[in-house]
Amino acid sequence: MLEFVQNINKVLWNYILIFLLCGTGIAFTFGLKFVQVRKFGAAFKKAFGGISLRGKKAGEDGMSSFQALATAIAAQVGTGNLAGAATAIAAGGPGAIFWMWLSAFFGMGTIFGEAVLAQVYKEKVDGQITGGPAYYIRKGLNSKFLAGFFSISIIIALGFIGNMVQANSIGTAFSKAFSIPTLVVGIITAALAGLIFVGGISRIAAVTEKIVPLMALLYIIGSLFIVIANWAHIIPAFKMIFVGAFNPKAATGGLIGVGVKEAVRYGVARGLFSNExxxxxxxxxxxxxxxxxxxxxxxxxxxxxxxxxxxxxxLTALVILTTGALDGKTTGIELTQKAFELGLGNFGNIFIAVSLFFFAFSTIIGWYFFGESNIRYLFGNKGLPVYRLLVLAFIVVGTTMEVKLVWELADTFNGLMVIPNVIALLGLMGVVKKSLKKYEELES
Structure with a gap:
């Protein structure tokens, strides 16, 4: 079964989805005339111009723009940011980071389109404002089948299996750093998550707008401290990234014997998996x-x-490259932990455990919320109590087990939910173009 799922994922992630996602990003970037470049200054001003950790209370009519961004980032910045960069470098060499940047650049075009369509096609369900791909697939493409397929895929991919993966990362990190039994970590994590879930949209918004800026700041400061302490290796690290993008063996002196194909594949796949x-x-x-x-x-x-x-x-990549942690053998979260230990001594392990808790826990909140939107789409509010209990059970079970099959299944369902979404994005690109044109006319 494991081998069967791994083979599906190889085809899905290494070929089909890379081309689908990158192709969509390129199409939106050119179709919207490089909106991510033209409007980058305006975007930053909107995001951080009126930043507040105590925004207006969210309710049935939605949440503030910053709270929505914080909830999105809570989901995006997860264990993939700690393990993903390390996996990409270990499997594709430092050059994978260059391809990660390139895929993210085009991904900015895609995500702009996703957010615009989510706003255009949002609606009220049982008195609560809600939206997402299921709504723009059903209303925009007029396909109930694809909308339902997407909803079921994301509930399984993120709400259930994905949250098991995030919870497992918390359990493993705390067990290693503080010798706390994983079951105890699972029960505490589920209890904290449950308190947030029952508070609905208002509590989710209130928690994410506080936790996301603080966790990002904590990680940025810790990473910058290590990178600056190893300042003599900063330029060589960037050289490894740019040389490695086109000649991976030369970048590491043959330490990682991969070709350009692997650098591209792992950089793009890990980047897209992380920024979503x-x-x-x-x-x-x-x-x-x-x-x-x-x-x-x-x-x-x-x-x-x-x-x-x-x-x-x-920053994760620079910590790995400037500390010299890359050895050609260690990969994933172990490589990131090794790099932070080299940079911060014994405290590095604790720093990663705490960072990982914040990253993974915030992702659990974000992914729960995304699943909730789709439960509401399929069953209305009556399906929420059962969904909450199931997510909490998956969190507890997730911290105690390390089954490779669960990880592979998470990748499969993540991949499956991409397909109907990309079909909708390409089919509704005209709506986004028209909407942006009208917006720019109002601005001028």
């Missing part, structure tokens, strides 16, 4: 933002990808 552009997850958060124009939230979505990939993922 085109996957159809973050539009659920952007749909409920209270904004004047859909494009206002589209610009906020661009900032989410920038923070995820160009800030957090890049």
């Amino acid at each position: 552009a085109g996957m159809g997850s973050t539009p659920h958060a952007h749909a409920v933002a209270k904004v004047k124009h859909p494009e206002d939230q589209g610009l906020m979505a661009i900032v989410g990808v920038f923070i995820d990939t160009f800030v957090i993922l890049t």
Whole structure:
């Protein structure tokens, strides 16, 4: 079974989805005349101009634009930011980071389109504003089948299996750093998550707008401290990234014997998996933002990808490369832990455990919320109590087990939910273009 699922994932992620997601990103980037470049300054101003850790209380009519961005980033910045960059470097060489940047650049175009469509097609279900790909697939493409297929895929991929993966990362990290039994960590994590879930959209918004800026700041400071302490290796690290993008063996002196194909494949796949552009997850958060124009939230979505990939993922990569942690043998979270231990001594392990808790826990909140939007789409509010209990059970079970099959299944369902979303994005690109044109006419 494991081998069967792994083979599906190889075809799905290494070939089909890379071309689908990158192709969609390129199409949106050119179709919207490089909106991520033209409007980058305006996007940053919107995101951080009125930043507040105590925004207005979210409710049935949605949440503030910043709260929606924080909820989206909560989901984007997860264990993939710690393990993803390390996996990409270990499997594709330092040059994988260059391809990660390139895929994220085009991904900004995709995510702008996703957020705009989520706003255009949002609706009220049982008195609650909600939206996301299921809504724009059903109303925009007029396909109930694809909308239902997407909803079921994301509930399984993120709400259930994905949250098991995030919970497992917390359990493993805390067990290693503080010798706490994984079951105890699972029960505590589920209890904390449960308190947030029962508070609905208002509590989710209140928690993410506080936790996301603080966790990002904590990680940025810790990473910058290590990178600056190893300042003599900063330029060689960038050289390894740019040389490795086109000649991986030369970048590491043959330490990692891979070709350009692997550098591209792992960089693009890990980057897209981390920033979630085109996957159809973050539009659920952007749909409920209270904004004047859909494009206002589209610009906020661009900032989410920038923070995820160009800030957090890049800092992880620089810590690995400037500390000399890359040995050709260690990969994943172990490589990141090794790099932080080299940079911060014994405290490095604790720093990663705490960072991982914040990253993974915030992702659990974000992914729960995305699943909730789709439960509401399929069953209305009556399906929520059962969904909450199931997610909490998956969190507890997830911390105690390490089954490779669960990880592979998470990748499979993540891949499956991309397909209907990308079909909708390409089919509705005209709607986004028209909406952006009208927005720019109002601005001028």
